[in-house]
Amino acid sequence: MLVVRDVTVSGYRSLRQIRFPVEDLSVFVGGNGTGKTNLYRALELLQAAATGTLTRDLAAEGGMESALWAGRRRRGEAARIRLSATLRHEGIAQDFSYTVEIGLVQQAGGATYGAAFQHEPQVKAERLTLRTRGRAAVILDRDGRTGFVRDGDGRKRSLGEDLLPTETALGSLLGATDHPEIALVRIALTAWRFHHDFRTDADSPLRRPCLAVTTPTLASDGSDLAAVFATLAHIRQDTTEIDAAVDAAFPDARLVVPVPGRHASFGLRVPDFPARIFDPPELSDGTLRYLAVAGALLGYRLPPFIALNEPETSLHPDLMDPLARLIAQASRRTQVWLVTHSERLAAGIAAHGGAQPHIVVKRDGETWIDGLTLTGAFAEAEED
Incomplete structure (x- = not known):
């Protein structure tokens, strides 16, 4: 490599x-x-x-x-x-x-x-x-x-x-x-791979099911996010890392990935409504964007180089620390390069990954x- x-x-x-x-x-x-x-x-x-x-x-x-x-x-x-x-x-x-x-x-x-x-x-x-x-x-x-x-x-x-x-x-x-x-x-x-401003509007590919094809690496636009999650859940049969990333951001929430048919899909079960699974069209912009970044950084196989442009966009300030942990974790598997507005995110990455931010x-x-x-x-x- x-x-x-x-x-x-x-x-x-x-x-x-x-x-x-x-x-x-x-x-x-x-x-x-x-x-x-x-x-x-x-x-x-x-x-x-x-x-x-x-x-x-x-x-x-x-x-x-x-x-x-x-x-x-x-x-x-x-x-x-x-x-x-x-x-x-x-x-x-x-x-x-x-x-x-x-x-x-x-x-x-x-x-x-x-x-x-x-x-x-x-x-x-x-x-x-x-x-x-x-x-x-x-x-x-x-x-x-x-x-x-x-x-x-x-x-x-x-x-x-x-x-x-x-x-x-x-x-x-x-x-x-x-x-x-x-x-x-x-x-x-x-x-x-380059990830910049994942779309979260009503027509965003993040909000739609995708073809059920083994997908080790997220596409730049996130259009195969459901397939990335399905690959972790049903091909690798190990969702430990993605489950931990979801719990760190949304305590006691759980990512639900059904066994795919022709298409792959996912949803989120939250503690306030344990009997219901919220599908991507129902998720907030920030929640969906965080899940997309998690899919980019925790895939079955990571690309040799990942560049992120302002991954904190639309995320609540409380998500900066979980996001920093994700980025630091991914850097142990591949090269990660990012630019950000958020000093809080940069400080969190320094704490979890040891990389001092450059101004x-x-x-x-x-x-x-x-x-x-x-x-x-x-x-x-x-x-x-």
Whole structure:
């Protein structure tokens, strides 16, 4: 399994240029408008480079004009977004460093240069480097549409002419046999899960039954929550952790998961009405959202990396401690990264998981993290 060790972002919204380490449990806390969500979104865009949707996702959030750093640039500095991550294969002491740069469509004499629409984001450069015991080998190197990739035997091969300027090589080179290192990085990135603002309106997928299919990992939108609970109850036949999480949040309440037919469902039995089971359409927004977060963090199998964006939304303050326990518990099985408004939640995670929160601030329009040095480490870590 590849674990995330650091992330670098430049030129993206309020992220002028920042590099930060990623720990087993990373907590970032800050107020509205500091750019916390931009940190989270940058991680989503790294995954999009692996799934092949990077330029589409940038176009969907307003295009390059909206996504680019809006502050001053140095003279001659290109208007580009740069995303980079280092992934470590701890079992064999290997580091994979992936970088992608996205820019505007180049115009030449009023005409668009390259196979792209005028306002589309374009991939300008990509590189994947493998470092093993101090030795570095470039696996993928791309500048525009030209470049090379190394095959499984280490031989350089041209990227060819089929790769469009709007496509990432990481998401387009599909031959796992020919490019095992690229396949390994792509698999690692596509396995990440992002959970942000689970819908709890009347039409939310959380409130509906889902197909009864063995589901070890919750989908990002929570649409298979009932199947996740059914997998714990009837496949693993162990609901100890989820029962404890429910009881910690709602004392003496019990999660009820019927044996599935074609569909899986669940309900909640509460002490005030012991003879009745409350189905998801009857549950409060906060109760349903807490159950969704619990499903994301206590599934049969967790993804290698879970990112949470303000998981405390709509939750009562009394639920901050149970939520903190959930997050700390999950971090013992996988990497958990989150941004939050709640200082109470951050303090609870520090108490239960030992991860000290990092404060996100904004200075001169630029998002920064207190204690972060220019070398990409936190000051207290360098002192240690």
